[in-house]
Amino acid sequence: MSAGVAPNAVAAVSEARQWDRLMQMAQLGAIPGDGVNRACLTDLDRQARRLLISWAEALGLGVSVDAIGNLFLRHEGTEPGLAPVLAGSHMDTQPNGGRFDGIWGVLAGLEAVQALREAGIATRRPVEVVAWTNEEGGRFAPGCMGSMAYAGFKPADAWDAVADNDGVTFAAALRQHLALEADIPRRGLGVVDGVAPFAYVEPHIEQGPRLESGGLDIGVVDGIQGSRWFLVEIFGRTDHAGTTPLAMRKDAVQDMLRAIAALNELTHDPDDVLRFTVGRIEVSPNSPNTVADRVRFTIDLRHPDRAVLLARGDAIEGVVQGALRTCTATVTERFHALPSRFDPLVPDAVERAAAALGLKALRMTSGAFHDAQFLVPLCPTGMIFVPCRGGVSHHPSEYSEPSQLAAGARVLTAVLADLANR
Ligand code: GLV
Ligand code: MN
Ligand code: MN
Numbered sequence: 001m002s003a004g005v006a007p008n009a010v011a012a013v014s015e016a017r018q019w020d021r022l023m024q025m026a027q028l029g030a031i032p033g034d035g036v037n038r039a040c041l042t043d044l045d046r047q048a049r050r051l052l053i054s055w056a057e058a059l060g061l062g063v064s065v066d067a068i069g070n071l072f073l074r075h076e077g078t079e080p081g082l083a084p085v086l087a088g089s090h091m092d093t094q095p096n097g098g099r100f101d102g103i104w105g106v107l108a109g110l111e112a113v114q115a116l117r118e119a120g121i122a123t124r125r126p127v128e129v130v131a132w133t134n135e136e137g138g139r140f141a142p143g144c145m146g147s148m149a150y151a152g153f154k155p156a157d158a159w160d161a162v163a164d165n166d167g168v169t170f171a172a173a174l175r176q177h178l179a180l181e182a183d184i185p186r187r188g189l190g191v192v193d194g195v196a197p198f199a200y201v202e203p204h205i206e207q208g209p210r211l212e213s214g215g216l217d218i219g220v221v222d223g224i225q226g227s228r229w230f231l232v233e234i235f236g237r238t239d240h241a242g243t244t245p246l247a248m249r250k251d252a253v254q255d256m257l258r259a260i261a262a263l264n265e266l267t268h269d270p271d272d273v274l275r276f277t278v279g280r281i282e283v284s285p286n287s288p289n290t291v292a293d294r295v296r297f298t299i300d301l302r303h304p305d306r307a308v309l310l311a312r313g314d315a316i317e318g319v320v321q322g323a324l325r326t327c328t329a330t331v332t333e334r335f336h337a338l339p340s341r342f343d344p345l346v347p348d349a350v351e352r353a354a355a356a357l358g359l360k361a362l363r364m365t366s367g368a369f370h371d372a373q374f375l376v377p378l379c380p381t382g383m384i385f386v387p388c389r390g391g392v393s394h395h396p397s398e399y400s401e402p403s404q405l406a407a408g409a410r411v412l413t414a415v416l417a418d419l420a421n422r
Contacts, residue, residue, distance in 0.1 A: 005356040006417035008119035009112075013413055015406035018111045022405070024051065025091075025107070026099040035396025036099055039139040039164075040092035041069065041173040046180060048091050052106065052131065053184070059114055061129070064187040068156045069133035069177055070146045072187065075113045077126040077420065083198040083379075084126040085420045087112065087412060090135030090146070090371060097136075098398025100205045100388065104405055106131045108203040108384075112413040123420035125198055132371045140170045141298070142229050142335030147371035150190045151378050191378065199346055199419050200375040203384040203408050205400050207368045209391030217359035217407050219385025220350045222342050224366040224373040225304035228313040229335035232259065232297050232320055236327040239291040252295040253283060255327040260297070262323035266315055267301065274312060275302040275367070304339050304365055340373040346382025346415070353414035359407055368393075384411050 028048045029038030038044045049071055053063050062074035077084070089105025109129035116123065132150070137143025140162045149156040160171035206212075211219050236250035260278055267276035277300040284294040299316065303309040317331040347363070354361035366383060375381045386408040389399040 005353065005414050006116070006119070006121055009115045009121050009413050009417055010357065010410045012115035012118040013111055013406060013410045014115075015402050017114075018107055018405060018409055019402040021055065021107050021110070022099060022104060025103050029093065031096070031396060033396035034099065035398075036093045036097050037095050038091070038093045038097075039095070040134040040136065041139070041177045045092060046177065048103075049131065049181070052091070052110070055110060056129070059110075059117060061113065064185045065178070065181055066150070066187050066189045067178075068146050068149045068189060069174060069181075070150055071131040073110065073113070073129040075117065075123070075127040075129075077124050078122050079124045080126060082125045083195050084128045085416060086128050086130050086197045086200040086375070087202070087416060088130035088132070089202050089204055090132045092134060092136050092138070094136050094138050094394045096396060097394060098396055100398055100400055100405075101207065101393050102135060102204075104205060104400070104408075105203040108405070108409040108412050111409045112416050115409075115413045116417060121417060123417065125420040125422070127416050127420050128197075135371055137229075137335070139164045140173070141231075144337075144369065144371055144374055145170075147374040151374045152190055153374055156189055197375070197379045198422070199379055200372060200381045201346055201350075201384065201412060201415055201419070202370055202372040202382075203386070203412050204368075204370060205388040205393060205398070206385040206391065207388060207393035210364060211362065211385060211387035212389065212391060214362060215360065216362050216387065217404065218350070218354040218361040218411055219383075220347050220354065220361050220363045221366050221372075221383035221385055222347045222363050223304075224337075224340050224369060225302050226306060226309040226339035227300065227302045227335065227337045227369045228309060228333060230299040230301070230313075230316055231332045231334055232299065232329060233332075234259070234295045234324070234327045234329045236291070236293045238285060238293040241289040241291060244291060249291050250293070250326040252292040252327050255324045255329070256281070256295040256297060258323040258325060259320045259329070262319045263299070263316065266319045267312060273303060274308060276300075302367065306339050309339065337369055337373055340376045342372075342376065342382050343380040345380035346419070349415045349418050350382055350384050350411060353411045353418070356414065357407070357410055359411065384408050384415070
């Protein structure tokens with residue numbers, strides 16, 4: 001077996017099996033238009049995890065869960081004491097999500113491990129397939145809680161008080177979840193016994209248009225742009241919509257509109273590199289004939305350049321305060337991930353594997369955030385992107401061809417055979 005290529009294992013990757021598993025997973029939380037809504041720490045999430053575990057157990061993998069619900073499926077190495085290679089992604093989806101964001105990375109990990117085993121290829125290092133808890137942040141903000149806690153960015157109880165739209169706290173949801181998975185062996189959170197992973201590889205659909213439009217098969221991801229999330233809360237006063245003159249109102253909706261207009265100016269970028277999104281707005285008391293006394297809205301800000309992300313992000317609070325006419329506001333930062341660059345070990349292995357398999361590859365930086373960025377301080381990290389139709393993601397019509405996903409799983413298999421034998 002030459003470095004970077006494991007022909008028998010690569011040949012054992014089954015396009016049909018991987019696709020069938022993806023479509024089985026897509027049933028759990030299916031929404032109209034071929035989409036999926038499977039929020040983290042829900043019954044649907046648990047059903048998906050049980051299905052994954054059933055496949056892992058049939059393969060003979062060791063299953064374990066940590067204190068924040070990260071799920072690990074371990075293929076033992078011939079030298080079990082060596083640092084493992086980790087591969088995976090997440091199983092939760094956006095509320096109006098698709099069938100591939102996240103879950104494909106986990107199932108590609110399983111497919112690659114299955115292919116290694118079927119081909120009879122033993123690896124020196126263990127390989128652990130991982131499904132991180134709450135990557136999306138759609139139910140409990142921010143995202144990437146599982147990988148952040150694993151990597152020690154935050155303690156596991158940092159988000160205990162974060163509540164979903166129904167007022168359920170993350171702490172309560174996690175407690176219930178862990179109780180329902182009490183039969184699954186527990187492992188320590190994060191680096192156990194001082195053994196950091198040897199490397200982390202995350203396969204994912206690109207979620208953008210570059211690979212498809214370039215006629216390419218594989219994205220060799222060399223870094224991830226930075227993201228900052230903010231929560232803005234505007235406080236006004238309720239009043240009667242028919243009788244209260246405008247001059248007497250403290251209308252939180254009107255001040256929100258002023259704030260967002262000012263933020264659009266702050267974040268305007270003729271080159272369309274800086275990305276600014278207000279994705280959630282909650283109005284209280286949410287009644288047609290009452291002036292709103294409270295608005296909460298979220299800001300998602302992204303840029304690949306640290307200096308730009310810091311400068312524009314730091315200006316947000318002042319711009320919001322300056323835009324208000326009658327209300328008061330607070331601005332809270334809830335997520336701060338600086339742009340990250342990957343150590344060359346994994347990207348180089350991905351590039352070699354793609355070339356050996358005759359696949360057309362492109363080095364690229366991810367516009368989406370991923371659990372991978374939180375592993376960067378811990379171990380060499382990288383990602384494998386495959387194209388998705390029209391670059392569409394976070395939408396039910398998100399789609400990648402079975403053959404494109406199989407190509408990604410083959411690259412992962414070769415990369416794991418390479419890294420886990422070092
Ligand atoms: C991940 O889902 C992101 O929003 O980038
Ligand atoms: Mn994802
Ligand atoms: Mn996503």
